[in-house]
Amino acid sequence: MAQMAIPSDPEQYAEIVAKMLVRYGYTVSLPPEGSRTHTLEVEKEGRRFAVLLKNHKAKCNLAQIEKFLDFIDATGSERFSSGWFISASGFSKPAITHIESLQSKKLSLWTHIDNKLHRTYPSIEPPASDTATSNQPVRQKYFGVFTCKGGVGKTTIAAHLAGAFALMGYDVVLLDLDPEKNLRKLFMQGADDEAPSLYVPSQTKGRPGSTITVLNHDEWEPYQYRDMQIIICDCSPVLEQNPAALVERFDYCIVPTTLTPLGIAKNADVITRTFRHIRQINNHAALFALINGYDPSEAVAKKNEKLLQHLASHLSAYIRTDPLSRFIHPDDSAIRFSTILQYWGFHLIDGTKPQLAFSEQRGKNHPRTDFLKLADYLEDHTAIEELRRSQEQEKLSVSPARA
Numbered sequence: 001m002a003q004m005a006i007p008s009d010p011e012q013y014a015e016i017v018a019k020m021l022v023r024y025g026y027t028v029s030l031p032p033e034g035s036r037t038h039t040l041e042v043e044k045e046g047r048r049f050a051v052l053l054k055n056h057k058a059k060c061n062l063a064q065i066e067k068f069l070d071f072i073d074a075t076g077s078e079r080f081s082s083g084w085f086i087s088a089s090g091f092s093k094p095a096i097t098h099i100e101s102l103q104s105k106k107l108s109l110w111t112h113i114d115n116k117l118h119r120t121y122p123s124i125e126p127p128a129s130d131t132a133t134s135n136q137p138v139r140q141k142y143f144g145v146f147t148c149k150g151g152v153g154k155t156t157i158a159a160h161l162a163g164a165f166a167l168m169g170y171d172v173v174l175l176d177l178d179p180e181k182n183l184r185k186l187f188m189q190g191a192d193d194e195a196p197s198l199y200v201p202s203q204t205k206g207r208p209g210s211t212i213t214v215l216n217h218d219e220w221e222p223y224q225y226r227d228m229q230i231i232i233c234d235c236s237p238v239l240e241q242n243p244a245a246l247v248e249r250f251d252y253c254i255v256p257t258t259l260t261p262l263g264i265a266k267n268a269d270v271i272t273r274t275f276r277h278i279r280q281i282n283n284h285a286a287l288f289a290l291i292n293g294y295d296p297s298e299a300v301a302k303k304n305e306k307l308l309q310h311l312a313s314h315l316s317a318y319i320r321t322d323p324l325s326r327f328i329h330p331d332d333s334a335i336r337f338s339t340i341l342q343y344w345g346f347h348l349i350d351g352t353k354p355q356l357a358f359s360e361q362r363g364k365n366h367p368r369t370d371f372l373k374l375a376d377y378l379e380d381h382t383a384i385e386e387l388r389r390s391q392e393q394e395k396l397s398v399s400p401a402r403a
Helices: 010-023 062-079 093-102 154-167 182-187 261-281 298-319 366-379 382-398
Strands: 027-029 040-044 047-054 082-087 107-113 116-121 141-145 172-176 197-200 210-216 230-234 252-258 286-294 325-327
Touching (some): 010 027, 062 107, 093 107, 093 116, 093 154, 093 366, 141 154, 154 210, 154 286, 154 366, 182 210, 252 261, 261 286, 261 298, 286 298
Parallel strands (some): 047 082, 082 107, 141 230, 141 252, 172 210, 286 325
Antiparallel strands (some): 027 040, 040 047, 107 116
16 A cells, blocks of 8 residues: 655644544644744643654654754653654654663654554664665675864764764774774774774664774775675875775765864865865765864854854865865764763773763763764765766766677
8 A cells, every 4th residue: 555645735744643643532732823843732631742743755863853852851841741753754763873872751753654653762662683684785885084184083083983873783894094003992802902893782672782893904805794884994194095995985085173273274275185185086975074072052152153154165165166075064963072072092091991982971972962963964965865876877878888
């Protein structure tokens, strides 16, 4: 049976869902006029719920969930027992991973399919394993993390982006291309460990965890790791030292920078040069400049705005010539400054086992949220993906037929 067509008009969609909830026995009302935090309010047996509806074609992302959960937390239990987020298209994998990590009891996620609501979170039963059921090899995605200059957090970003994908259920390979080999050191289980790795437990009961395997370039054979879907490279700061055959495989390249006057003055030109170097070897990768160590506090908001404008203007000349390049605005994704991330790697000093900076402090963890949001941004960057597909189609249309 074909799925019922979802109207594109939000008001029509709200009317459809409201009628469905009435059939379920709920009393449905509209929120106060002008409210943009939720779409409906429903009540049953003395419990009241805020309902947010999204009838987008794209899956709902982590940022949308965070915003709604902040609203629910701010209202407290005085007004709403909890919040329901209902999506006609489902939710991205990073979004689901994030809410599972929080184990929030104030939020439920629902997917609207065939005029029925299917609960996505909390799951009714343990989810099936994400491992492939066929013998077909998975499509591997390659990420390259490049440096502008020392101290911008290249290795930290590579490691924790790997951790975000591991939380999402992927087994990840980290390739250490940096001559300093800091990535290997940070994942070694002991001084004699010749095969650095990390097991990342699942955030969901009943689901197996994932592995992060750290390799040198000379240990990397793609056919030996065909079940690994995510390959993240901590690249050499000397651009020419990164193997061209590997750079050619990259789907995404990330160049982190700090948002400081000196950092921008030095890094804007270096980011552009890095983009140009990659593009000489790889014409299909999506290129991103990312802010690391970002301070989102109101006290520095005006300074941040000027610095962001300055950096964006420096990068714009190149970006206009390369539609597959982006400067990621911190409103969309940034790695915020946090002490837990600043002191990541302290296990090298105190002799404890390696771990990522994903442990909670006061019930929250900014690095975990930020890196899941970055993974969400990269996976959901449909404009770049569509352009890439159109370019591939164009190549096919002009290529001579093969015998």
